[in-house]
Amino acid sequence: MRNRLIFVLLLVFVLCIHSEIAIARFGGEGAFGSVVNYLKVVATHILPSATDTYDLGSLTKRWRNFYTGDLDLTGTGPDISFVVTGGDTMGIHAESDIFIIKNETDNHQWFRAEGSQDIFLNPHSGNVSIGGGYSFPDFRLYVGGTTKITGDTTLGGNLTFSGSSASILVSSSMASVLTIGGVEGAFNGEMTFDFDEEFYAVRVSSTTAHSQLLAFAVPILILNDVTLRFGNSSTSQISLETTGNDNTQWGTNVGSATGSGYVSFMERADMGNANRSPTSAWPAGATSANVVLDVLSSDETVAADGGFLWHDQDDFNIASGTGGIKIWTKIDSTTGIQLGDSDGGVPILIVDTENENVGIGNAALKLWHSAFKAFQIGLTGGLTLVDETDDALDLIQNAFYDTVWRYIETNEASRIRLQLGTIQFYVAPFGTTDDVLTWVEAMRIDNSGNVGIGTTAPTANLQVVQSTAGVGTVAITTNTTCTGTGTQFLNTFKVGDTITITDTAETRAITAITNDTLMTIVSATNEASSTYTLAGGTRLSVLGNGNVGIGTTDPGSLLQVDGNVLIGGSNNELRFYEGVNYVGFEAPALSADQIWVLPPADGKDGDVLTTNASGILSWLSGASEESWAFRSRSGASGTTYAGGFYKHSGTANDFSGNPTFGTVNSSYAAHFFIVTGADTVDELTIRVTGTSITDGGVRDASPDTEDLVIPISTSAGAYYETNIKWLGQVTISVVSGTAKICDFGFAKYWDNNNTDFAVVGLEVTWLGGATDTAPNLILRHHKGTAGNTDWTYTGSGATPPTAIAAMATDHSTTEDNVIDGENGAWKRDNLSVNINGSGNEGAIWEIVTTANKTFELGDALLRITPQ
Known part of the structure; x- marks a missing residue:
């Protein structure tokens, strides 16, 4: 402040010299006296050169007057220097549009004026005007333009800005920028704080209790994310008004230096009584000792006309109209926000910031759970996100989860779950508060749009499943x-x-x-023309x-049809089912109606229906008979055949040496067969080559071939035969696989002309040609299906399957003799053996004798029915 005073005195001295105003009587001590006599020097005195000097030190008398006229200094840079004994030389320097007062010893400039800037000092008050506009300023310092302050500035009095463009620019990287220590600072212009870092933009300090320290009548612009902070001491408070009313802030001493203070924002035009205490507007729990922030409207009651109050009990009150709400910003360790009415009643909104739960309408938040994300509405409703990994969102009524599901109130409960495109509807029966409840899925809509009632996996647009007896599945x-x-x-x-x-x-x-x-x-209506009608x-x-x-x-019966019955379809079938199997009747393609009249009574076993070509059906026996004549050789005994034969090789072979079988040019017309003597270790292929003959009489001597393929791991005793019938001698070879020993031979059997049949009886008669005490007549069922194991490998000729019937078995070995010259017979009428004649099966008569010419003459009859 002392430097500024020296600057002003020098400025006054210069101005006096420049404008022909006589100043000051110089006293012996160098001070300005109060009585001034004027000596006017009219002539202009020009110094000879810039280095010429006047020594004023000789003016030693106390009352000595010095008058001068205009003093013109010319040159490119004329100076007036003041040499002080023992001190620095001070000087006044002038250039084009530049005026400088400086310390010439270190060239430090104390004052510099450039261009058209005006500086005026009121000699009576000591006020200074900078920038024009005030010839005799009413303020200690008037600045008519922008003022830039780059250091700390302390104002002990008023600081006033006038004019629409007046502003103060505070530019500093320091934490303390502007300190106002007086009672009032009124800013009538715009104040802009522009910082790149967060510092105190305005610091207010005062020792006067409850005084208005800082009033803003215009908006304050805070740029570049700068925080505007208002600190307080033990007795300070800050008032920010929306109007320019110069009223004294009301209130009492609030807070202490530890941080609790009071800041009030108000519409001062509506204040009415500016000295009332705001404590009358505080809600329960808020006192002058703990209020942090209070924003009020014209009325003193928050709940009446609006406003909000925030104090250190974590309450935040907002009023609107005749109602209001109260926000508790920290309730407990989990509740972050609680919103209630302004009189401190039941909270209407609670936010659990710990577990991410929200409640509306009631404080009893049973739906909340640490494992859920819950949004409770009222006492019994809410939404929960039960499992975030499965995205399960539940809409729940009257139920909450506490390790198990329980009732909130005594009543029924319901629940809808949305999960991965599926909507599930659950219900729970009537239950008591806090009792365990069990959900029952009532309906489901899957992500394909199917609706299921009673099922969790509907496969139709609407599927209804009745899982228990009782009320009907579907009721309209x-x-x-x-x-x-x-x-x-x-x-x-x-x-x-x-x-x-x-x-x-x-x-x-x-x-x-x-x-x-x-x-x-x-x-019916809208019948198609091709359908029958019900008119x-x-x-x-x-x-x-x-x-x-x-x-x-x-x-009168389970099904009664009065009238004609028409059965139609693609095959015109009538089927009678027994389980999954049925007996069907199919009509042939007809060009006219066909009627069959059934016989009046049932036939006997084996009978068949026949028609007389007029539709009259009757029963006839369905059995047919086939007979064969046979006789024994006169010069030999042994085994012979009728209706077919077996020709066995006497020794087994593995065919690795390509053996032959049969006699050249012999008319066998028989199938070649093998019976395995060992298990195969891989797939074995045996080839038969020779002359073939068909049942149609076509002979092929090219030669013909056929392969018998025996699968891997086929066990011993498996039978395989060719489909081809062979004439003469055949050659057998191994095509691939590991050769295995086999019985083999030719087989010829009666197959009813390749037709399936059933053996229902037999009858044999003979005339003995010699006495034989061990003869036998055997009816064999030949089984040629590939891989069948009804045969037995012996190594010297395979044993055929078990016989259908044998005379020696039926007659006993003591009464089966054939006597020379006597007749004999053997009959069976109780047989029932199905033979697949269309496949590889048939019948063979086998005749065994131990004497030459045992049977002089014999006839074998086989009774069969078609299959």
């Missing part, structure tokens, strides 16, 4: 009563109403159920006892 009713089971239409139809079943071709109509036992189908009268009746009538309303 006009009242609240529903009893019985099944699909029900209760009181939904009156006489004449219909249910229609429609496709693209036609519509069928079902009348209403008129009593407990009767339902009928009536005439006129009742056509279908279903009784309560389960009987169905077609053409009658009183069926």
